[in-house]
Amino acid sequence: GAVVSQHPSRVICKSGTSVKIECRSLDFQATTMFWYRQFPKQSLMLMATSNEGSKATYEQGVEKDKFLINHASLTLSTLTVTSAHPEDSSFYICSAIGLAGGGDTQYFGPGTRLTVL
Amino acid sequence: GENVEQHPSTLSVQEGDSAVIKCTYSDSASNYFPWYKQELGKRPQLIIDIRSNVGEKKDQRIAVTLNKTAKHFSLHITETQPEDSAVYFCAASTTSGTYKYIFGTGTRLKVLA
Numbered sequence: 001g002a003v004v005s006q007h008p009s010r011v012i013c014k015s016g017t018s019v020k021i022e023c024r025s026l027d028f029q030a031t032t033m034f035w036y037r038q039f040p041k042q043s044l045m046l047m048a049t050s051n052e053g054s055k056a057t058y059e060q061g062v063e064k065d066k067f068l069i070n071h072a073s074l075t076l077s078t079l080t081v082t083s084a085h086p087e088d089s090s091f092y093i094c095s096a097i098g099l100a101g102g103g104d105t106q107y108f109g110p111g112t113r114l115t116v117l
Numbered sequence: 118g119e120n121v122e123q124h125p126s127t128l129s130v131q132e133g134d135s136a137v138i139k140c141t142y143s144d145s146a147s148n149y150f151p152w153y154k155q156e157l158g159k160r161p162q163l164i165i166d167i168r169s170n171v172g173e174k175k176d177q178r179i180a181v182t183l184n185k186t187a188k189h190f191s192l193h194i195t196e197t198q199p200e201d202s203a204v205y206f207c208a209a210s211t212t213s214g215t216y217k218y219i220f221g222t223g224t225r226l227k228v229l230a
Contacts, residue, residue, distance in 0.1 A: 042222075
């Protein structure tokens with residue numbers, strides 16, 4: 001149980017385009033979803049926290065107009081990287097919390113590797 | 118702000134030896150401490166966790182200890198195997214509000230056969 005999927009797994013795009021990444025909890029309802037960014041050989045950096053039906057809470061230094069988050073349902077959150085630039089190239093990972101695992105365990109998606117040319 | 122320090126950043130051990138990774142957190146309200154194993158290009162996998170009402174927890178070759186007073190917690194892997202080679206992350210979280218994790222900087226463990 002507690003499976004989180006993420007799509008796409010890899011995406012290559014041109015500078016200036018927008019990219020949407022989906023995060024789904026497959027077998028539980030996610031009360032909260034998190035979006036992380038991980039650069040090579042670095043730790044996971046939290047970008048934002050999203051709760052279903054409400055606005056996402058962004059971490060300091062993360063541009064909310066550039067990284068649009070929509071948590072449309074209890075099983076789906078999307079991250080849209082708008083006007084992507086090469087410096088946005090990174091590994092983006094979502095995680096979800098639900099009633100599974102005691103309510104505070106985060107289950108991670110497999111990640112999306114974004115390459116902006 | 119909240120911070121989690123993790124040491125060492127790299128660790129090489131011989132197969133069969135033990136490995137210890139240590140973390141220190143700053144937020145005294147933290148009460149949940151998971152450890153994740155991440156292989157290259159893959160998602161972090163939860164390997165063990167501990168809550169603040171417990172001082173030690175063990176699961177086969179893996180154990181975690183917590184010292185709330187000193188705000189330290191450690192991961193212990195015994196009888197290491199080559200497949201234990203990965204990057205390990207500690208995290209600290211408060212279970213009030215949004216369960217936000219603060220991750221440590223990671224430890225790259227190499228188990229030499």
